[in-house]
Amino acid sequence: MSEITKVTIIGASGHLGQYIVKALLSYPKLATQILTHTDSNSTFPANVPIIRADFSSIDSLKSALRGQDAIISAVGIRGVSDQINVIDAAVAVGVRRFIPSEFGNHPASDDKRLPEMRATQTEKIKVMNHLKKKAEENEGFSWTAIAVGNFFDWSIKRFPAFGFNLASKEARIYDSGSEPITGVLIDSIGQAVVGTFLNPRATANKFLRIRSLQTTQNEILATLEKITECKWTVERVSTEELYQAGKEKKEKGGGWILDILCTQIFADGGGRSVVATREDSDNGLVGVEEVELEDVIRGIVAEG
Ligand SMILES: NC(=O)c1ccc[n+]([C@@H]2O[C@H](COP(=O)([O-])OP(=O)(O)OC[C@H]3O[C@@H](n4cnc5c(N)ncnc54)[C@H](OP(=O)(O)O)[C@@H]3O)[C@@H](O)[C@H]2O)c1
Structure with a gap:
């Protein structure tokens, strides 16, 4: 070719x-x-x-x-x-x-x-x-x-439902916060x-x-707290309740997408958010490198 x-x-x-x-x-x-x-x-x-x-x-x-x-x-x-x-x-x-x-x-x-x-x-x-x-x-x-998978840095900065509000230092943690997710810069x-x-x-x-990293909401929160040197306010959200609320909103005609999207991404045990393991990814084929969570979060916090 x-x-x-x-x-x-x-x-x-x-x-x-x-x-x-x-x-x-x-x-x-x-x-x-x-x-x-x-x-x-x-x-x-x-x-x-x-x-x-x-x-x-x-x-x-x-x-x-x-x-x-x-x-x-x-x-x-x-x-x-x-x-x-x-x-x-x-x-x-x-x-x-x-x-x-x-x-x-x-x-x-x-x-x-x-x-x-x-x-x-x-x-x-x-x-x-x-x-x-x-x-x-x-x-x-x-x-x-x-x-x-998720646009990782973009989601943290621009998509509040992803769970992190940098200005107010508030986190929204779905279920246990330990569902694995991959993301890409x-x-x-x-x-x-x-x-x-x-x-x-x-x-x-x-x-x-492709993937830049694999992490969980809990790891992101711990890293944000480390880098901002303060405890964040945490709201806990049950995805079972969120999914139900999303379905009800959908039946009534609108405003459901974020509730159901966040359930899809973060629900404990859903297994829907790892695009590939490091070994199975196509990063090597197209020149994408993995990054460290702490480096990414440090960059995002520094940008303000
Ligand atoms: N995985 C994730 O986390 C994630 C997050 C966001 C998006 N995405 C995906 O990334 C892709 C791009 O999304 P985006 O958010 O960047 O898109 P976007 O900003 O909403 O729109 C991108 C471009 O689409 C064109 N466009 C918009 N409305 C149009 C219309 N009515 N008819 C024809 N063209 C229209 C415009 O092109 P012109 O520049 O020519 O005007 C616009 O600049 C999508 O496939 C989306 O699903 C994934």
Whole structure:
């Protein structure tokens, strides 16, 4: 398989996309362009070519993608089904690799997912099935998907339901707090994407699993208390009650997702949150390194 050098990213301005853009730009060998909707109001870095297309038109997408080697998609949940047209246009103009906007759990753990959360994956599963079919039908076309578990540093800083409020020094600990979870640093997802493009043969048609570390809520709390040199206020939450509350909210029509998502991630004995053991991970294939919890927490606390 020849080298990948021309790369298009869609979803570039998103929570994740902006980090992937940063990683792509740090490898000058990869010539990167951003593809966005004709009517997108997103803002993008000044030093990257921006191409606009009508995502409902295969011809418009073909014009945008002609000459490209690969596409990385980091679209948010409302843009997931748009990827079908992008894939079809990509295949039609000879793009060779597509990385879909997965970046969650690995399908091997699907049967452990709570049914309410599994139902939120329907569109992503359709996209994966479409990709696999296109790769089977077109010899020069392949895909790579990347399972990452939790966005670890991002979740601690930006996702209060993950359990840690740095400003108020309050923790929300689910069940015993000892359920193992793996997480990935958001910069390392960018590295995994770059590593995929630099190693196209070994990553073809694979659902990779990457991780930066494995820990528990209790270990995170103990490390935060050590580094901030004070005891945090701890709220204990039963995931049995949380799951029940989430299901009731869902029946009434909304506001349930965080209750059920946190049950899925943290419930004692759920076994749903380890994407891979260190030995089973694909870190080596794409150049992702494991990190120490204390180093990560020290960095997060220092950022303030
Ligand atoms: N594992 C985890 O902990 C975790 C956490 C968060 C997200 N994720 C996953 O990471 C991926 C990216 O999520 P994100 O939170 O970064 O996404 P996001 O910020 O919500 O959106 C990313 C981009 O999607 C495009 N987009 C948004 N709304 C759209 C619409 N209605 N139609 C078409 N495109 C639209 C926009 O692209 P333009 O830039 O072109 O305007 C936007 O910048 C998703 O697969 C998500 O499930 C995983």
